[in-house]
Amino acid sequence: MNHKTFKHILAKQKGCFRDIVDKIEELKRLNELLSLYLEVDLAPHCQVANFRSGCLIIQVDSSVWAMRLRYLFPDLLSRLRYEARLTQLLSLNCIVRQYVDVEKSQRTPLPSRLSSVGKYFLEDLKRREEHER
Numbered sequence: 001m002n003h004k005t006f007k008h009i010l011a012k013q014k015g016c017f018r019d020i021v022d023k024i025e026e027l028k029r030l031n032e033l034l035s036l037y038l039e040v041d042l043a044p045h046c047q048v049a050n051f052r053s054g055c056l057i058i059q060v061d062s063s064v065w066a067m068r069l070r071y072l073f074p075d076l077l078s079r080l081r082y083e084a085r086l087t088q089l090l091s092l093n094c095i096v097r098q099y100v101d102v103e104k105s106q107r108t109p110l111p112s113r114l115s116s117v118g119k120y121f122l123e124d125l126k127r128r129e130e131h132e133r
Contacts, residue, residue, distance in 0.1 A: 013017070026051065033086075034058065037079050042068055054090030059097050067096045 030088045031048040034056075038046055046069060049059040069076075073092050080086045 020120055030056065032085055034078070037076060037084065038069075038072075042072075049095060054088055056086075056089055056091075057093045057095060059095055060094050063096050066096050069094050 006074040027048050027050070034046065034048055042065065045061040045065040047059050048056065050057040058070055059067060063075055073094075077089065077092050081089050
């Protein structure tokens with residue numbers, strides 16, 4: 001039986017799929033590089049989200065980590081451009097990861113602004129959906 005590795009199969013891909021794989025590999029490489037230039041306690045809370053038009057977008061776990069990261073931006077930008085040789089890097093941006101509490105969203109009662117007919121309709125729809133599962 002001839003087993004081909006995933007990497008071998010991907011190497012022969014062209015077009016959109018290949019572009020996506022290349023972008024994922026680029027982001028992974030940038031993420032590893034970024035962690036080398038961040039403080040030890042900050043690095044686990046930061047991840048490269050994207051790199052486009054010369055802007056490295058870094059996603060952080062909370063606004064507290066975002067504040068610490070933004071404080072380091074001038075030095076980090078300089079070090080990444082010169083020490084890491086990312087000459088195409090023009091700017092850094094920081095976004096805070098958004099978490100969704102699924103349990104809380106499932107417990108949220110229907111808004112009281114609904115009319116009784118609207119509320120009945122939505123509850124009936126929910127019962128039907130649960131019954132079909």
